[in-house]
Structures are given as structure tokens and as C-alpha cells.
Amino acid sequence: MSIYLDVIWLLNFSFDLFLLLLTAIALKRKIFKIRILLAALLGSSIVIMMFTPLAAIATHPIGKMMISMLMVWLAFGFKRFSYFFQSLLTFYFVTFMVGGGMIGAHYFLQAEMSYLDGVL
Numbered sequence: 001m002s003i004y005l006d007v008i009w010l011l012n013f014s015f016d017l018f019l020l021l022l023t024a025i026a027l028k029r030k031i032f033k034i035r036i037l038l039a040a041l042l043g044s045s046i047v048i049m050m051f052t053p054l055a056a057i058a059t060h061p062i063g064k065m066m067i068s069m070l071m072v073w074l075a076f077g078f079k080r081f082s083y084f085f086q087s088l089l090t091f092y093f094v095t096f097m098v099g100g101g102m103i104g105a106h107y108f109l110q111a112e113m114s115y116l117d118g119v120l
Contacts, residue, residue: 009047016043019098020075023091029076039075043067068092 017040024031046067049058057063069088076087 005047005051009044012047013040013044016040016071019091019095020071022094022098023072023087024076026090026094027076027087029087032075035077036075039071042074043071 017036020036020039020043021031024036046058046064049055058067068091072088072091073084076084078084
């Protein structure tokens with residue numbers, strides 16, 4: 001089985017970029033393209049870290065939280081703590097909403113046939 005790391009990385013980068021843009025839209029913040037791109041690049045670095053000795057950081061919940069905090073800081077800055085905290089919580093909210101929607105869509109569109117006592 002082959003693992004196409006570049007495709008997995010690109011997909012992760014795209015989703016990180018999408019989530020950061022949704023967060024900026026939800027907060028009605030000005031979007032700085034280079035900052036959003038750099039934050040998405042940082043977030044997608046988790047995929048690369050999984051195949052290095054830094055995998056323990058990339059898979060640990062605290063490591064993931066620190067990377068997401070760095071992403072939000074890089075994308076939206078730190079003017080004051082409440083501004084940063086609002087951005088971080090909105091980023092988490094958007095992430096969980098999109099993730100939940102994807103899981104819901106998967107199970108809604110799943111067409112599985114099963115046999116029950118020999119009857120289709």
C-alpha cells in the first residue's frame with residue numbers, strides 16, 4: 001500500500017486554509033492572505049511531523065492545541081487576550097461544526113446493503 005504524503009498534506013493544507021477563512025468570515029475580521037496562508041502551512045505541518053521523530057508532539061492533544069494556538073496567533077495576531085481568545089474559540093467552533101457536518105454527510109450518503117437472516 002502506498003501513502004501519498006503530498007496529497008495528504010495538500011488536503012490538510014486546504015482544509016486548514018478553509019477553516020481559517022471561515023473563522024475570519026465569522027468574526028468579520030480583515031483577511032491578510034499571507035498570514036492565513038502561513039497559518040495554514042503551519043497547521044498542515046502536522047502531517048509532515050507524523051513521519052519524523054516529532055510525531056509524539058503531533059499526536060499529543062497538548063501539541064495539537066499549541067499548534068492550533070500558533071495558527072490562530074499567526075493568522076489573526078494578538079492585540080489583546082480577549083481578541084485572541086475569541087479568535088481561538090471561534091476557530092475551534094468552526095472546526096467542530098465542519099467536522100460534525102462531514103461526519104453527518106458521510107453517514108447520510110452512505111449506501112450500505114446488509115443481509116439479515118439471508119434476506120437482502
